[in-house]
Amino acid sequence: MAEQLIGFDLGGTKMLAGIVGTEHQVSSKVKRKSMTHEGAETVYNDIVATIHDVLRESGVKASDIAALGMAVPGIINRKKGVIVRSPNMGFYDFPLVDRLKAEFGFPVVLENDVNAGVWGEFVAGAARGYQHVLGVFPGTGIGGGIIANGQLYAGAGGNAGEIGHMILQLEGPLCGCGQRGCVEALASRTAMSREAAGLIANGTLTGVYAENGADIKAISSKFFSQGLKEGNPHIVAIIDRAADLLGVHIGGCINLMNPQLVLIGGGLVERLGDYYLKRVDKAMRATAWAFVAEDAQIKAATLGDTATLIGSADLARRSL
Numbered sequence: 001m002a003e004q005l006i007g008f009d010l011g012g013t014k015m016l017a018g019i020v021g022t023e024h025q026v027s028s029k030v031k032r033k034s035m036t037h038e039g040a041e042t043v044y045n046d047i048v049a050t051i052h053d054v055l056r057e058s059g060v061k062a063s064d065i066a067a068l069g070m071a072v073p074g075i076i077n078r079k080k081g082v083i084v085r086s087p088n089m090g091f092y093d094f095p096l097v098d099r100l101k102a103e104f105g106f107p108v109v110l111e112n113d114v115n116a117g118v119w120g121e122f123v124a125g126a127a128r129g130y131q132h133v134l135g136v137f138p139g140t141g142i143g144g145g146i147i148a149n150g151q152l153y154a155g156a157g158g159n160a161g162e163i164g165h166m167i168l169q170l171e172g173p174l175c176g177c178g179q180r181g182c183v184e185a186l187a188s189r190t191a192m193s194r195e196a197a198g199l200i201a202n203g204t205l206t207g208v209y210a211e212n213g214a215d216i217k218a219i220s221s222k223f224f225s226q227g228l229k230e231g232n233p234h235i236v237a238i239i240d241r242a243a244d245l246l247g248v249h250i251g252g253c254i255n256l257m258n259p260q261l262v263l264i265g266g267g268l269v270e271r272l273g274d275y276y277l278k279r280v281d282k283a284m285r286a287t288a289w290a291f292v293a294e295d296a297q298i299k300a301a302t303l304g305d306t307a308t309l310i311g312s313a314d315l316a317r318r319s320l
C-alpha cells in the first residue's frame, strides 16, 4: 500500500519538496529557486522537475506515493484544485491539480501555504496539543491560519485565515492585494523596510545601515536584527511600531475566536526572537478582553520551512 507522501512548499523565492512519512518524518528534501519573473509555465515546469528530483533522490517510486500536498501562496479554489490568483507566481486560474495528476498519476491536494504551515505545527510542532490556534506568520507578507476544535478552518474555498488583509488604516499604504491600509502593508517586514528606506533616503540612518542605499529590497530581516542588537533607536522604533500594530490586530482577532494559542512564525520572529514576541504579546494583551487574553498563550513556531511540508502532506493524506 502506498504510504509515503510528498509535501511541497511553493514560495516566492524558493520551492521545497520532501518525502513525508506516516509519523510526519521528512526525508530527501529538495530545493529549487522560484523563477517567478519567468511566468507560470516556467514555475510549473520547475515544480514538476522538483517532484521528479525528490522521487529520484529518495528512491521512492511514484506508485508508492499516496498523495502530494501542494502548498501555494495566493488565492486558491481547493475543491477544483485551481490557483485562482497568485500574482507573484504569475498564476491566474491555473489548473495545478489536474496538470500534476496527469503528470504523476497520484492524488494531488491544493492548500494555502500558511494554512499548511500552521497545520504542520499543529500535528508535529509548537501547536501540538492545542485545540484552538491562531497562527500568524509575519515576514515579507503577513499570513495566518486558524485551527478550531482541532480542525483546520479553511473556509468555503480554502482561503480562510488571511489575517494580514484586514484593514487597520483607512487610506493607508497600498497593499500587495490591491487594498489600502491592510495590516500587511503596515506591519510586515516589507512595510518595515519601506520605513527604513525613508530614513536612509533622508539621512537619518547612516553608516553600515545605509551601505546598500535606500533600496527596499536590500533591507532584509538581518538589517533589523542587527539594528536591534546594536540598539539603534531608529531601527528599534520601526520594530516596536510594527510589533505593536500587529499585537493590537491580534488582540482584536483573539476577541473574535478566543484561541488557546497564538502561534507566531515566519521571518520576523525567527530573526528578532523574544524581543519581538514579547512586544507583540504585550500589545495583544493590552487590546484583547482580559479574560480572552488569559486563555491565550503565545509561542514561536518551531519547525521553520518543514512545517509547510509536513502540513501539506498531512492535509493531503486526510483528504483521501
Ligand SMILES: [Zn+2]
Binding pocket: 164, 165, 166, 175, 176, 177, 178, 179, 182, 184, 185
Ligand atoms: Zn492586503
